[in-house]
Amino acid sequence: MASSSRILSDVRDVEEEGESSPEREKAKSSNYMRHSHDQIAKLEELFKQQPNPDENQKDQIAKDLGLTPKQIKFWFQNKRTQKKIKKAHELVETYTEEPGSQSELQLDLTLGIGCSHDPSPAIFANSSEVQNVSPNPGPASDESRMPKAQMIGAATAAKDELVRLLSTNEPLWVKSPTDDRRLILHPICYERFFPRVSPLIKSSKAREESSKGSRIVGINSKRLIDMVMNSETWAHLFPSIISEAHTIQVVEKGSFENRSGAILLMYVDMHVLSPSVPSREFYFLRYCAQIEDGIWVITDVSFDYLEEKTIPSSCWRFPSGCLIREMPNAFSEVTWVEHVEVDENIPQHSLYKDVVSSNIAYGAERWLSELSRMSYRLSSFMPNYIPCDDAGAVISVPEGRKGLIKLSHRMMKNFTEMLNMSKGSSQQIIMSEGVWISVKENIKHGHGNAKSLVVATSFWVPNPSNDIVHFFIDAKNRAKWDFHSRENNPLLELCRISNKPRSANFISVFQETKPAMPRERALIIQETFMTHLGSYIVYAPINVDDLSMTIRGHDSSKVFLLPSGITISEVSESSVEEASSSSRNHGATRGSLVTVALQIEISGAINSDSVEAAKALVISTMMKIKDGLNFCDLV
Template sequence: MEYGSGGGGSPEDHDGSDSQRRKKRYHRHTAHQIQRLESLFKECPHPDEKQRLQLSRELGLAPRQIKFWFQNRRTQMKAQHERADNCGLRSENDKIRCENIAMREALKNVICPSCGGPPLNEDSYFDEQKLRLENAHLKEELDRVSSIAAKYMGRPISQLPPVQPIHVSSLDLSMGSFGNQVLGRPSLDLDLLPGSSSSIPNLPYQPPCLSDMDKSLMTDISANAMEELLRLLQTNDPLWMKSNTDGREVLNLETYERMFPRANSHLKNPNIRIEASRDSGVAIMNGLNLVDMFMDPNKWMELFPTIISMARTIEVISSGMLGGHSGSLQLMYGELQVLSPVVPTREFYFLRYCQQIEQGLWAIVDVSYDFPQDNHFSPQFRCHRLPSGCLIQDMPNGYSKVIWVEHVEIEDKTPIHRLYRNLVYSGLAFGAERWLTTLQRMCERFACLMVTGNSTRDLGGVIPSPDGKKSMMKLAQRMVSNFCASVSTSNGHRWTTLSGMNEVGVRVTVHKSNDPGQPNGVVLSAATTIWLPLPPQTVFNFFKDERKRPQWDVLSNGNAVQEVAHIANGSHPGNCISVLRAFNTSQNNMLILQESCIDSAGSLVVYCPVELQYINIAMSGEDPSYIPLLPSGFSISPDGQPEQGVGDGASTSSNPHRNTGRSAGSLVTVAFQILVSSLPSAKLNLESVNTVNNLIGTTVQQIKAALNCPSS
């Protein structure tokens, strides 16, 4: 059996008999064989030995294969019946619950038999409700007065240069939603969110305790999902076809529905949109380490910082066999993001199941798990994850061949913002290619972290040891993760829109920082997204070039910068960490830590001013976890509009055909974080909002001017 090109064939060093046994064992049935087996199964689910022998001769299969196929089909049918029974039981449960509520309401209206009036406790019930309403009104009035006072009594910031104030009349601060819609009444008050941006918010829905029946059902669902995923990974035409626009592998939905019929298919809902894609490539990490990172939610987030905004394991259903991950089954929650404040996160409760197919070959499948209908989990965009995941095969020299499938059903409850419509609807925003290219880039980064050779260009004699390099890379990695969290639309953030600059406006959110890796106090995060009529590679090169930094960096006051240290963290020259020193400034004790990274799905340039004493701590190899960081930067992605005649682009060593120049334009998210006050109890004031609004507005104008783009 082969899992794509260069896939799961037997290693050359095995003998011929082993190879034949493996191929027999993992033989993939043809469509004709499956059709004939299915037709006989409907007539006779338990064929006897004579019938199995007849089928064996007719279909060219071994009797053992016939026997195992019927056993697996009966197991699958049993699981389907059990799911149907569970749905029936849940329906009865809901019916009883509704009757219970109706009976409670009837009891409230019962008449006292002695006096003909309401029951004695009815007056106390209404009195209690009346007091609660009065308390709620008083609390609202108190909050309103407090917010008015906070607007004029807040502590002004002093860390940034003075800017021209904006007129209050042009400032429309409202609790923002996605797209062009703005919710809530105009106000100059921002809710102060507790905790830091890196802290994990509460789950939107707390699942109930799982019974043995629930766990049995989850086991069946994951086993069926694994079977479907393996067929999706191994089958080519006509199940998968090449996209006419960019050559990506996309799913043929008609063929899929014939191969995987569903009794209650969501595909029949006209409001449901399907995104399904497949991609393959080589990653510089062995399979066992990759599997370990996928099965640990913290390591999974570390592997995909630009995609995953939150991940948690809710419950381990099965811990796997012999201390390994094969057979491991987890119920998880995950939030996936695009780095812009106008694109909502996608939220999933899903089962993750890992299975070792053979020596050096693993499969990991994700499939959504639907909780009972009485829960209140209703995200902005309803997402249902059909069997998705990857096949990981060990290759020589510590490499892995990875085949990735993404398959989701999306119900858009609100329209996608116009800027991101093409990127999202094309499937590029959350597709298999984005996952795989990010995986390849991050595996290169981890490989560079372990290399002790001359991947460091030390221009100032400031990185004396390999430990210093590792410490600097860990510090930069935390900086990038913090930046990604600061622009997320996760349920832990509430963005407010300042209108007036462009169709997106400046989005702001405030949180109280108590993370040891962030400055203590109140932090204001602000971001906006703009479209530029230039390929992403061109825009990335502009931000990456330190010689052009004075053209966009408002805080540098036009001063030039010099790179004093350079750490490569990937095969592409744009993937690196830099330490920059500004010339002709009074702050000689400040350096700029910057990381840039690029792949075909997008790029980042993230930077943060860091005091010289902290840089010295990291470069000496000490633990950088407590060095305070407040990063700003740029996220660049293609706009989803394909362009004929591709220009030069970024490519990875394992995927030379990939490039970021295929897009007609770029979507650039500009994001800043500023410390409003070092006092956690401080209130936000208008001057802080004016400062950050002008900071972003001026930066955007300078970027467009430097790139000769129209300002409107």
């Protein structure tokens, strides 16, 4: 138990240090430096091998080429965008204003994002939309100016439609026939309110999805607006939904005080926490407008700003977005509307058909649920905030709590990107016997490159999602689903940070009660989240020295993590019929979809034997989970 004693000792040491925790360096360079021909040639070669490197790979490339990770990040972002869109001479178009506008814009966009004067510190890296905009100060060409009027017109019309959608209830919004907890648009009434000239998706099987919801969250309204209007912090605010987001062009920078009037041309890739569901890509306009004192509307609408694209659009975003109303005590009331058209010809696993079509996967409630989760996370950074249900060793010093929360956030972000196997750093994707398999490149700082196999499978069980989550968080069941654990060797929970009081939403650190070797120093960091829309348990091994460094407030961005996890989604009876031939034996039970995704580090060459072993492991894990839930498939 030397490791657990070490951690408990570190917690006490951090509490005694208090405010003396080392401050992180803050170094920013506002100078734009062009890359050399050799650097560009090397970057082009690397792009052919891996167009979307992860954070560790970016750090290594930056080190090899003598550039900063930020330069590498935006070079690859720009290069990916150039490849995606035909006839684009320069996708990250020039933003032009009077002299000095660039510095004013940067100051405007960084307000409230990790600034020291804000009482609610951010967990996200300091960033600015200016990073995603070409820094060339030269005059824009007629070609780049041409669509600006069209973009402003489209954004304004979309905002007017969204305001009407937000302010109108019946008959425009009605209860869903499959779930009376959800509101959907009445198609005939919508067509009467907003007649359309022609279909926007050229497909014989286009289907609309719509939803509306409202929730109060613990984020100051102006801070929330700043975060949503910044592509990097927006992606971190919704890590389980957004795998990639960036700004292509700043059309209008808006008010210096509250971003009202800002219009951005953006790109986003959205995903569901299962490789069985294809991601959704949108090129869209985002318009922030203050419509009353203390009330803002942020509108999104798809915009086909080039006549031709490499791939026809498979989904289209009608006016969607949110209304943010300022509330007392730094709270905000957020009302959310989602309205999209999708091409049903795009193949998708029958298991998840209901989850997607019933607005669970991409609906308003999912966005609000994730926003609520992150608002609790942000509030847990407050100096005096220590929930009464924190367990084990209480990490009361803000820097220690902040470090562990940031590490868990990065683990979660890596896990969600890992599940989106068609994107990111996954390679050699194959599907075999219901199992998704991919190879992922990782960089272990100080140890060179490392490869891992990612294996994932999805399956249906008749149990409600709450019962399944409690099965996973019960310590005695750990060996049934975690390949890091062993039978008759329960884990000891060293500490816990609650993400929401009196709920199954928390971050934990575990250690085996009987380590395999006396000097074994491996721990497990885990995040658990549970809602009626979907739940997950994500975990990763971590070295005790790395954890000690993290809870002392040191930079943990280079701590090596290989996350694995489980996601759970409830389904309706219609999906149950498709998901299992035995569903009729379970009466009206809705059941749940479970996705198990395991990541295994491979020290040698990856061959057919290692792939088969990984596939066997995830299938064995699935069978153990079914057995633990007392569910046996019937033929």
